[in-house]
Amino acid sequence: GAVVSQHPSWVICKSGTSVKIECRSLDFQATTMFWYRQFPKQSLMLMATSNEGSKATYEQGVEKDKFLINHASLTLSTLTVTSAHPEDSSFYICSARGLAGTRNQPQHFGDGTRLSIL
Amino acid sequence: DQQVKQNSPSLSVQEGRISILNCDYTNSMFDYFLWYKKYPAEGPTFLISISSIKDKNEDGRFTVFLNKSAKHLSLHIVPSQPGDSAVYFCAASARTSGSRLTFGEGTQLTVNP
Numbered sequence: 616g617a618v619v620s621q622h623p624s625w626v627i628c629k630s631g632t633s634v635k636i637e638c639r640s641l642d643f644q645a646t647t648m649f650w651y652r653q654f655p656k657q658s659l660m661l662m663a664t665s666n667e668g669s670k671a672t673y674e675q676g677v678e679k680d681k682f683l684i685n686h687a688s689l690t691l692s693t694l695t696v697t698s699a700h701p702e703d704s705s706f707y708i709c710s711a712r713g714l715a716g717t718r719n720q721p722q723h724f725g726d727g728t729r730l731s732i733l
Numbered sequence: 734d735q736q737v738k739q740n741s742p743s744l745s746v747q748e749g750r751i752s753i754l755n756c757d758y759t760n761s762m763f764d765y766f767l768w769y770k771k772y773p774a775e776g777p778t779f780l781i782s783i784s785s786i787k788d789k790n791e792d793g794r795f796t797v798f799l800n801k802s803a804k805h806l807s808l809h810i811v812p813s814q815p816g817d818s819a820v821y822f823c824a825a826s827a828r829t830s831g832s833r834l835t836f837g838e839g840t841q842l843t844v845n846p
Contacts, residue, residue, distance in 0.1 A: 621776070647832055656742075658836045659777070659822065708776050712832050721767055722834060724776030 618642055619711050621725025629733055630701060636694045636728045638709030644689035645711035649722060650682070653706045662707075665692045699732045706730075736760045737825050739837035747845055752810040754840050756823035759804065763825040767834070768797060768808045771820045780821075781808070813844045 618641040626634050638648055646667050651659040663673045663684050671684035681703075683695040692711075696703055706729055710722035738757045746752045754768075764785040769777035783790040783797045783806065790797050796809045810817055820841050824834040 619776070624774075649832075649834070656839075658737075658838045661833060661835075664831075664833065710776070721779040721782055722832065723779065724769075726776045727774065729774070 619645075619709065619723045619725040621709050621728055623728060624726060625729045625731075627731045627733065628699065631698055632732075634696045634699055634730060636696075636707055636709070636730075638692045638694070638711065638725050640690045640711040640723075643711075643713050645692075645713060646689065647712045648686055648692035649710045649712075650684060650692075650694050651708045651710065653708060653727075659708060662694075696730065699730070701732045704730055704732045735838075736763075737823060737835050737837040739821075739823060739840050741840050742838070743841040743843070745843045745845060746813050748815055749812045752808075752813045752817065752842055752844065754808040754810075754821050754823075754842065756806050756808075756837050757804060758806075758825050760825070760827060760835075761804070762827035762829055763835075764828055765826045766797070766799060766806050767824045767826075768795075769822045769824060769836075770817075771822060771839070777822055810842075813842075815844045815846050817844050818842055 620639045622637045648665040650662045653659045662677045663671045665671045665684045665686040667686045673679045686692040708727040710724045712722050767782040768780040771777040781792050781795045783799050799806045820839045822839045823837045
């Protein structure tokens with residue numbers, strides 16, 4: 616089945632640090648990637664939709680200058696949490712969808728990144 | 734505004750019996766529904782989906798039922814196995830929102846040996 620790789624799986628860093636998370640589709644080309652955030656015992660909340668070669672679309676309430684998204688190729692999207700603070704600590708998960716025009720193709724998820732800001 | 738709701742945070746069943754996980758939605762524009770399974774510290778894994786033109790979709794031990802008039806879907810797992818113990822999320826999307834998925838809060842399923 617489709618595989619999405621997310622790296623790193625765990626990050627612990629000091630407040631004020633910027634953290635980059637990578638999401639790669641390993642065996643398919645992902646025209647669209649999605650970034651989610653999950654707080655404990657809560658649902659996955661979509662942060663932004665990343666389309667290859669264009670600007671990301673952010674959900675309401677998500678600061679685009681805080682969460683920088685780059686989708687430079689069909690197999691890689693990155694999320695950079697800039698100047699991270701303790702309230703940014705969360706579980707971040709990416710997902711990828713294959714070819715454009717197939718809306719009902721399920722998204723495949725990475726294993727997530729646990730971000731802890733001290 | 735929680736458009737997709739899973740009202741049961743947890744469910745416990747005996748091995749071999751049927752597990753029924755429920756999901757309700759409010760947005761009548763949703764026309765595609767999915768179930769994902771998630772283990773701790775891992776990303777969700779796609780299980781099964783259903784389009785609004787159907788009312789049932791079956792894949793092995795997993796069957797999803799959709800009742801559009803009630804805006805309700807359910808996932809049946811039979812027979813349940815201890816390895817099915819995980820958090821199950823239902824998700825929905827609307828044609829007008831492209832691929833954007835809206836997730837429920839999840840239900841923790843525990844299958845006891």
